[in-house]
Amino acid sequence: MNGHDVVSAKAIVLADSDAVARHVADFLLTEALRATGVFRVALSGGSTPKRLYAMMAEPDYAERFPWNRTEFFFGDDRFVPEDSPDSNRGMLRKTLFSRVAISTQNIHPMPDQGDPDEAARAYEAVLQAHYGSPVLRNDKPLFDVVLLGLGENGHTASLFPRQPVLEEKTRWVAPCVPDDAPHTRLTLTYPAIASSRYVLFLVTGAPKAAVYTRVRKGDPVEPASHITSDGQIEWIVDKDAAA
Numbered sequence: 576m577n578g579h580d581v582v583s584a585k586a587i588v589l590a591d592s593d594a595v596a597r598h599v600a601d602f603l604l605t606e607a608l609r610a611t612g613v614f615r616v617a618l619s620g621g622s623t624p625k626r627l628y629a630m631m632a633e634p635d636y637a638e639r640f641p642w643n644r645t646e647f648f649f650g651d652d653r654f655v656p657e658d659s660p661d662s663n664r665g666m667l668r669k670t671l672f673s674r675v676a677i678s679t680q681n682i683h684p685m686p687d688q689g690d691p692d693e694a695a696r697a698y699e700a701v702l703q704a705h706y707g708s709p710v711l712r713n714d715k716p717l718f719d720v721v722l723l724g725l726g727e728n729g730h731t732a733s734l735f736p737r738q739p740v741l742e743e744k745t746r747w748v749a750p751c752v753p754d755d756a757p758h759t760r761l762t763l764t765y766p767a768i769a770s771s772r773y774v775l776f777l778v779t780g781a782p783k784a785a786v787y788t789r790v791r792k793g794d795p796v797e798p799a800s801h802i803t804s805d806g807q808i809e810w811i812v813d814k815d816a817a818a
């Protein structure tokens with residue numbers, strides 16, 4: 576029971592999606608305040624974490640959070656302009672970053688224009704500059720916390736079923752052209768996500784119950800089953816998803 580993989584990971588089952596959001600918000604605040612230097616977070620997209628981001632923007636939380644000692648990165652994004660309703664960058668600007676006192680220098684969205692492969696390599700260069708090396712070491716995490724969601728088809732970040740990115744063992748960021756999603760995406764790869772102190776999966780709602788059960792059993796067909804962390808993985812789920 577080491578917590579480095581999705582099967583041995585601890586599961587925290589909470590009443591509803593608000594309780595999940597509050598738990599993760601409190602966890603991020605505690606860890607950010609405890610950090611002695613820069614605190615690095617990779618943010619998830621999609622709808623599940625929107626409640627979390629809204630909570631983080633609330634004044635009584637925002638005034639306590641060390642925004643300018645925190646570097647916010649993206650776990651993935653759709654390769655669309657920021658003003659697209661599908662952009663994680665746009666969603667985070669609206670729900671969080673436009674509402675708190677954070678410097679744009681502490682926010683690192685993924686590129687959303689040009690050639691996707693070149694954009695992925697450019698983002699990898701940003702990560703390597705912050706990490707201080709082009710080679711990941713398992714005793715020096717790239718991220719303090721990686722937030723992940725879980726799609727009903729077993730994807731997480733933009734690690735989609737049947738995609739070449741699932742085999743990527745060297746690059747930290749890569750493009751993905753899912754065969755069952757409308758946009759090309761950029762995503763952190765498995766090795767980049769593994770370079771973390773914590774990976775938190777946020778899973779809520781009855782529609783996620785089946786895939787959550789399959790991934791928690793380590794079903795190898797599900798891309799999320801192959802997520803590991805040099806630190807600890809935790810499932811933060813609501814009762815409907817855990818049913």
Ligand SMILES: O=C(O)[C@H](O)[C@@H](O)[C@H](O)[C@H](O)COP(=O)(O)O
Pocket residue numbers: 619620621622623624650651652653663723724725726730731732733
């Ligand atoms: O950009 C994205 O879409 C996310 O990073 C993706 O991995 C998401 O977490 C899952 O698709 C779950 O999405 P929901 O939270 O909307 O169910």
